[in-house]
Amino acid sequence: MADTLMELGARPATGALLQAAGLSKRFGGLQVLSDVEFSLRPGEAVGIVGPNGAGKTTFLSVLVGAHAPSTGSIRFAGEDITALPAPERCRRGLVRTHQIPRPFSGMTIFENVLTAAANGGGLNGAAAGERALAALEASGMLSLSNRKAETLGLLDRKRLELARALATGPSVLLLDEIGGGLTDAEADELVAIIRRVRSRGVAIIWIEHIVHVLLQVAERLICMDGGRIIADGAPEAVMRHPAVIKAYLGGGVQ
Amino acid sequence: MIWLNQILQGTLLGGYYALIACGLSFMYSVMRIINLAHGSLAVAAAYALFVLSDTYELNPFVALVIVLPVMALVGVALQRLVLERAKRGGTLVPVLATFGLAIVLDNALFQLFGADTRSLAPYIDELSYASWQIGDGLFVGELAVMTFATAVVMLGGLQLILSRTQVGRAIRATSEDPDTVGLIGIDGRRINAIAAAIAMVTVGIAGFFLALRATFDPYAGAPQLIFAFEAAVIGGAGSLWGTLVGGIVLGVAQSIGAQISSQGFLIGGHAVFLAVLLVRLSGPLGTLTAIRLVFRRSRK
Numbered sequence: 001m002a003d004t005l006m007e008l009g010a011r012p013a014t015g016a017l018l019q020a021a022g023l024s025k026r027f028g029g030l031q032v033l034s035d036v037e038f039s040l041r042p043g044e045a046v047g048i049v050g051p052n053g054a055g056k057t058t059f060l061s062v063l064v065g066a067h068a069p070s071t072g073s074i075r076f077a078g079e080d081i082t083a084l085p086a087p088e089r090c091r092r093g094l095v096r097t098h099q100i101p102r103p104f105s106g107m108t109i110f111e112n113v114l115t116a117a118a119n120g121g122g123l124n125g126a127a128a129g130e131r132a133l134a135a136l137e138a139s140g141m142l143s144l145s146n147r148k149a150e151t152l153g154l155l156d157r158k159r160l161e162l163a164r165a166l167a168t169g170p171s172v173l174l175l176d177e178i179g180g181g182l183t184d185a186e187a188d189e190l191v192a193i194i195r196r197v198r199s200r201g202v203a204i205i206w207i208e209h210i211v212h213v214l215l216q217v218a219e220r221l222i223c224m225d226g227g228r229i230i231a232d233g234a235p236e237a238v239m240r241h242p243a244v245i246k247a248y249l250g251g252g253v254q
Numbered sequence: 255m256i257w258l259n260q261i262l263q264g265t266l267l268g269g270y271y272a273l274i275a276c277g278l279s280f281m282y283s284v285m286r287i288i289n290l291a292h293g294s295l296a297v298a299a300a301y302a303l304f305v306l307s308d309t310y311e312l313n314p315f316v317a318l319v320i321v322l323p324v325m326a327l328v329g330v331a332l333q334r335l336v337l338e339r340a341k342r343g344g345t346l347v348p349v350l351a352t353f354g355l356a357i358v359l360d361n362a363l364f365q366l367f368g369a370d371t372r373s374l375a376p377y378i379d380e381l382s383y384a385s386w387q388i389g390d391g392l393f394v395g396e397l398a399v400m401t402f403a404t405a406v407v408m409l410g411g412l413q414l415i416l417s418r419t420q421v422g423r424a425i426r427a428t429s430e431d432p433d434t435v436g437l438i439g440i441d442g443r444r445i446n447a448i449a450a451a452i453a454m455v456t457v458g459i460a461g462f463f464l465a466l467r468a469t470f471d472p473y474a475g476a477p478q479l480i481f482a483f484e485a486a487v488i489g490g491a492g493s494l495w496g497t498l499v500g501g502i503v504l505g506v507a508q509s510i511g512a513q514i515s516s517q518g519f520l521i522g523g524h525a526v527f528l529a530v531l532l533v534r535l536s537g538p539l540g541t542l543t544a545i546r547l548v549f550r551r552s553r554k
Contacts, residue, residue: 066436086436095437102434104427115427118420120439128420168439 016075017042017203018063018094018172023072025058025227032058033227036072040172045204047218047235049211051247055227056207057099060174063205064096065089077171090120093171097164097178101157105150109141109160112149113167120168135167139193155186162193173197175206179213191216211239223247259392260509266394268485268505269402272498273463274478275485276408277456283492284416284429284449287337287348291355292457293479298359299325299461300374300470301367307377314374314466322458329454330447337450338443356475363472374465382466401463405501408456409494415452416494425449484527487534503530 016039025033032055040046048056061067063074065086073082076094084092104112110132117123117131136142139159144152149160158178165173175194179187187210194217198204208214215221221235225247231238238244278292289295299321306317332355340351375382378397385393416422428435428445435442464470464478481504489500504523511522536544
C-alpha cells in the first residue's frame, strides 16, 4: 500500500515522462557526471549544449542504458528503469541516435529500418513493414530504400540513423550531434524532419554544438560543464547566464 | 569415362564437405568466431546418434529428430559458457578456448566409448550401399545424392533465414555491429545464442551424415575440421553458397587426386586448398611473382 502511494505521489506531481535523480558516472578516477537532476515532460524538446568533455554524450548513454550510472536513478513513464538493459529501454520508447552514424552497411536501407521496427518496435510482418515505410518517408529516405547502406553519403547516413530510431516508435528521441558535419542547407533539411517528428508528440533531447540549428527545435536549453548541469531554462536566459558564458569563454574574461 | 565418374563422385562428396563446412562458415560469418571444436562437436553428435540407434534401437532418422534439438541447446550453452566469455578477451581467446574444448571432447569420447570405430551404416539397411545407374557404367550412391541434396537444402534454408526473416536480419545486424543493435531494441546476447543454436543444428546434421557414410572414432574430429576448413576457405569464408562451391572443388580435387595416384586423395585436396589460399592472400599477380621468384632462386 505504501509503495502504491509513493508511486502515485512521484508521478503526477512532476508530470515527467523521463526523470533522472542524483545521476553520477565515474570511469575509474574520472568523474564524468556528478549529481545530475533532470526531467522531461511528454512532447518537450530540450537542447543540450556545453563545451567538449562536459559529459553530454555520457549523459545520453546513461539515460538509454549503454552505461550504468555509478549512483542515481532514472524513471521513465512512471517506472524505475535504472536496472533495465539498453534494448529493453529502446523497446519501451527511449531511443537514441549515434554521433557518428552506424548503419548496418551490408543490409539495404529498408532492411536497416525494418529490423528496427521489428525489434525496437515489437512489430511483426506487415505491421513492421508499414512502420518501416512510414519512418523512411518521414525522414525522406523512401526513394533510397533498396540501396545498400554502405553507399550513402553523410547526410543520408544521418537520415537513416534517424529513420531507424523512428521505426522503433520512440516516445523520447535522443539525438547526439546529428547536425555535426553538415552544410547549412543539409542541417535545415534535418531540422525540418525533426520538427515534423516533434509535431507528432515525440519528446526530443538534442545535443548540438551549432546553437542556431538547435534553437529551431528546442524550447528549453540545458548547458552542461564538468559533468554538471550549470543552467536549465528558456534558451535566451540560458545563453546569457554568467556561468554559461564563463564555461564557453573561460574564467579570465572580466 | 573414368574422369567423368571421378568428377561426378567428387561433386557428390563435395556435398558432404559443404555440410560439414556449413556450421563453421556460418559461425565465422555471423559471430566472427573460428570454432576449432567444430569437428569434435560433429563427432560427439555422431556418438549420440550411435547410442540412440545401438542401445535404444531407434531408427537413425528418428534419433536425428531427438539429437538436433539437443544440439541447439548445446549451441546456446557453448555461446553462453564459452564463446561469449572468451570473446571478451580478444580475437585469439575464442580460438584457444575452442581448441581446448576440442581436446576435452575428444578425450571424453575416448573415455566413454574407447578406441573402437563405429558407424551408423549397419542401421540403415541397404541405403548405405544402394545406388542408381545414370548412364553407361555411371552409378551414383543414393546416400551420396541424399547428402548432396541435404547440403543444398540446408545452405538454401540458412540463406533464406538470413535474408527473409526478422531473426535473420537481427542476426546480420548483430554480426555487423554488436554495439549498435541495442539502440534498435535487439538483445545481442539472445541473438548470438540463437545463431550458435542454428550453427550447432547444422553440426548435428553433418555428424549424422558422417556416421552414415563412414566410420568414426573419438579422434575423428580433427580431420573433419580440416575438411570443413578447406571447403570454407576455398569457397570464401563466410559465404554460404561459396561453401557449397568450396566443398565441390575440394571433393573433385580429392577424387581426381585419387585417380592419379592411390596416395593422391588427401594431397589433391590440400594442393588445391593451398593454391586457392595463395591466390587469395596475394592476388593472381602476387602469386605469379612468388612463383617467378621461386623459379629464379632454383635456377641459381
